[in-house]
Ligand code: SF4
C-alpha cells in the first residue's frame with residue numbers, strides 16, 4: 151500500500167486507469183454472458199453451453215460446470231470481436247464515425263472512478279472509502295460525465311450517414327435529455343437530507359452512505375430508499391431510460407430501426423458501444439445502491455463497522471482493514487449484482503414503450519412527480535431539521 | 537351485417553401507471569426462470585419420432601432378405617422433382633429368386649431434389665420403398681447427398697411383410713396352376 155502511494159502521481163494515474171479497464175471490460179463481458187443466460191432461462195432454453203477450451207476439457211466437474219454456464223463462450227466472443235474484420239462503410243464521415251465509440255467509452259470509464267465501492271477503518275479508527283477518485287462533487291460529477299454519453303449516440307447516428315442510425319440517435323438523445331431532469335430532481339431530496347444545516351456542504355457519495363450507516367432503527371439512519379421510496383422509484387425509472395435499457399431502449403429498438411444508432415457499426419467498434427452500455431448499467435446500479443440502499447452496509451440499521459466489530463470476537467483477523475475492505479466490496483457488489491440482474495429481468499419481461507409514450511411518461515408523469523416529491527421532502531426535511 | 541358496438545373501458549389509474557402489469561409480468565418470468573428448460577439439446581438428446589413420420593426415402597428387403605424392388609420405375613416416373621434415377625437390371629434365372637426376373641442395377645435418390653412427398657411410397661406396387669424415420673441428412677458435397685442403392689438398403693433395413701407374393705407365385709407355378 152505505502153509503496154503504491156510513494157510512486158509518482160502519473161504512474162499511479164496510469165495504474166488506476168489500467169485497473170479500471172482491466173476490471174470493467176471483463177465485468178461488461180460477464181454481464182453480456184449473464185444477459186444471454188438470463189434471457190435463455192426466462193425463455194425456457196439452456197442458453198450458450200457448448201464452448202470449451204479444448205486443452206482444458208479433460209478436467210472433471212469444474213470445466214463442465216463452467217462450460218454449462220457459458221463462461222468460455224465469453225472468451226470466444228471477446229476474441230472474435232478483436233480479430234474480426236472491422237468495416238468502415240464508404241458513406242460515413244470517417245473521423246466522427248471512429249470517434250463515436252471512443253467517446254462512448256470515456257464517460258463509462260470515467261464515472262466508475264468516482265463511485266466508492268467499499269470502506270475500511272484505518273489505524274486511527276476513521277472510515278476511509280475505497281474509491282479511485284474521492285472528489286467532493288461526487289454525484290454531480292457522475293451525472294455530468296455520464297450525460298456526456300449522449301454525444302457518442304448523436305455522433306454515431308450522425309456520422310453513420312444513414313437513416314436508421316440517425317432516427318435512433320435523435321430518439322435516444324431526446325429521451326436521455328428528458329429523463330435526466332427527473333433523475334436529477336429525484337436525488338435532490340437525498341442531498342437536502344444529507345446536508346444538514348450547519349454541517350459542511352457535500353455531494354460526495356461516501357457521505358450519503360455515511361448518513362445511512364447509523365446503528366439501530368433510528369429514523370435518521372435508515373436506508374434512504376426506505377424513507378424516500380418515491381425518489382428511489384423515480385431514480386430507478388430514469389436510470390432505465392438513461393442506460394437505454396428496455397423498456398426504454400429507443401436508441402436501439404431493433405424492431406423498427408434495424409439496430410438503432412449502431413446499425414453501421416461492426417466488430418470491435420460495436421463491442422465498445424456494448425461495453426459502454428454495460429458499464430453504464432454497472433455504474434448506475436452502483437450509484438443507486440449508494441444513494442438508496444445503504445452502499446456497503448449489509449442491512450438497514452446494521453452498518454458494516456458494527457458487523458466487523460462483532461466479528462472480531464470470533465475471527466482474529468476480522469479487524470484487519472483488508473478484511474473489512476473486502477467484506478464491504480463483496481456486500482456492495484452483491485447489491486449491484488442484484489440490480490444488474492433486475493435490469494436484465496425487466497428487459498426480458500417487458501415490451502418496449504412507443505416513442506410518444508416515452509415522452510409522455512418522461513414529461514407528463516415522471517417530471518411532475520419528481521417536482522412534487524422534491525417539494526414534499528423539502529418541507530418535511532425543513533420541519534425535521536429545523 | 538350486424539354491428540356489435542364494443543365499448544372500450546377507460547384504463548384505471550393503476551393501469552395507467554403500468555406498475556401492476558409490470559410486476560405481474562416480472563412474476564411470470566421469474567417463475568419461468570426456475571423451471572427446467574423446454575428445449576432439447578439436440579445431438580445428445582433426440583426427439584421421439586412419431587409413427588408414420590415421413591423421413592428420408594429408403595429401400596427395404598422382405599423378411600427373407602430378398603430385395604423387394606423390381607425396378608418397375610413407377611416411382612421414378614411419379615417423383616415430382618425427378619429425384620429418383622433407376623437403372624433396371626435382370627436377375628439371372630438360376631438364382632433362387634430368378635422367377636422375380638428384375639431388380640435394380642443402380643438406384644439413386646438425389647436428396648437435394650427430394651421433397652419428401654411420399655409419392656414413391658404411395659405408387660410402389662411392391663411395397664419396396666418407404667419414407668422412414670431418418671430425419672437428419674447432411675453432407676459436404678452434392679455427390680454425398682445422393683443416396684445410392686447400398687446406402688438405401690442400409691437405411692431401409694427389413695420391414696415385416698405378410699404377403700410373400702413372389703413365394704406364393706412360385707409355389708403356384710410349381711403346382712401347375714398359374715392363377
Ligand atoms: S418422396 Fe417424393 S420427391 Fe422424394 S423420392 Fe419419393 S417421390 Fe421423389
Ligand code: SF4
Pocket residue numbers: 604605606607608609610611612622659660661662663664665
Ligand atoms: S421402388 Fe417400387 S415403384 Fe420404384 S422401381 Fe422399385 S418396385 Fe418400382
